[in-house]
Amino acid sequence: MRWGDMDAYGHINNVQIVRMLEEARIAAFGPPGGTGASGVDPIVPLFSDVPEGTLALVVEHRVRYLKPLDYRNVAAEVDVWVSGLKAAALTLDYVIHDPVDGHECVRATTAVAFVEESSGRLLRLTDEQRGRLAPYVGKGLFER
16 A cells, blocks of 8 residues: 555545556466566466467456555555456456455455457467466355
């Protein structure tokens, strides 16, 4: 969390929450190929290992705010896992915890699809990609 992430109410602004989800997603699955510079390897290099000309695009976000996430001078804890695998998309779920008291503050989900940059055509997840993700698949937060 950054000091500037706070809004007038003293808690982390909803736009910054979505940015935190992005940071967790990139930390877990890697930055898209050809972006940024080298750093710490992701847990599962999914986005960073796609073929050239493949985009990993966010299709949808769903965010539920459970408790205000107050600014703290320590990093918030974000759990992220795969909650769904479809032919051409995956769903990631997150929980953001207050780093001091451990309470759940936010539950969220993001749908991501792989798209061929030149044609805009959806690309199916490969068996190899599914295999990489399998150990990280868990129950979805918003399943009914």
